[in-house]
Amino acid sequence: MAEPLVQFANVDAGYQRVPVLERVSLSIAHGDFVGIVGPSGSGKTTLLRAMLGAADVLAGDIRIGGRTPGHAEARVGYVPQVETVDWHFPVTVEEVVMMGLAARSSLLPWHSRIDRAKAANVMSRLGIAHLRARHIRELSGGQQQRVFLARALVSNPQLLLLDEPTSGVDIKTRDDVLHLLDELNRDGLTIVLTTHELNAVAAHLPWVICVNGGVIAEGSPDDVFTPEILGRTYRA
Numbered sequence: 001m002a003e004p005l006v007q008f009a010n011v012d013a014g015y016q017r018v019p020v021l022e023r024v025s026l027s028i029a030h031g032d033f034v035g036i037v038g039p040s041g042s043g044k045t046t047l048l049r050a051m052l053g054a055a056d057v058l059a060g061d062i063r064i065g066g067r068t069p070g071h072a073e074a075r076v077g078y079v080p081q082v083e084t085v086d087w088h089f090p091v092t093v094e095e096v097v098m099m100g101l102a103a104r105s106s107l108l109p110w111h112s113r114i115d116r117a118k119a120a121n122v123m124s125r126l127g128i129a130h131l132r133a134r135h136i137r138e139l140s141g142g143q144q145q146r147v148f149l150a151r152a153l154v155s156n157p158q159l160l161l162l163d164e165p166t167s168g169v170d171i172k173t174r175d176d177v178l179h180l181l182d183e184l185n186r187d188g189l190t191i192v193l194t195t196h197e198l199n200a201v202a203a204h205l206p207w208v209i210c211v212n213g214g215v216i217a218e219g220s221p222d223d224v225f226t227p228e229i230l231g232r233t234y235r236a
């Protein structure tokens, strides 16, 4: 059997030694498309941050492609929740996309030419090439989503993490984003997103993980969206 891309073995994760998630064991295979659901404050973002190496691991072990989270060779792209972005930061679309390559930045001029070509490539794939010189603040919600998706994809990740990619956007944008993610997943990219939209988003994904301080249940939406499991997840 192939090694899973993401593996949590009995993980406690949180901040400043306080666990937010406890005893998490899960594995995500190459090519999976997974939704993480749970109420506000249940630890969805923390679970993504643990995969990024941006939350404290207090117990257990996490492997991403056999590496510790945060290792460059783990090759993880991250799209933050749009509500957490500072839109007054004075940067253009192209500059935001180039930030996805900043870890490998170099003063060598041919590197910056290669980087700009990579950015141009991913912007045209996402239909935002014509916006490259625009300020990010001037864009629609859907365009902003694509810019941050481009930033996450420009380094060619093997794992794409998205935090609430459909929250705060209109229905058309939500459907466009989901369609785009579906295409990327069909091309082989492994995707993990969080969402609080059970019917509009999670029910369409092949696999969901219900979270509340830990993993409550996981499986296909048909199997986990039962009154009993949703009751335990949402405590309502």
Ligand code: ADP
Binding pocket: 015, 020, 038, 039, 040, 041, 042, 043, 044, 045, 046, 047
């Ligand atoms: P969700 O994404 O499901 O709303 P989060 O993972 O953001 O939940 O938060 C889970 C818990 O962790 C909350 O109680 C929150 O207050 C706490 N938390 C989140 N981020 C931090 C942080 N950077 N430092 C300390 N506590 C945090």
Ligand code: MG
Binding pocket: 044, 045, 046, 163
């Ligand atoms: Mg969150």
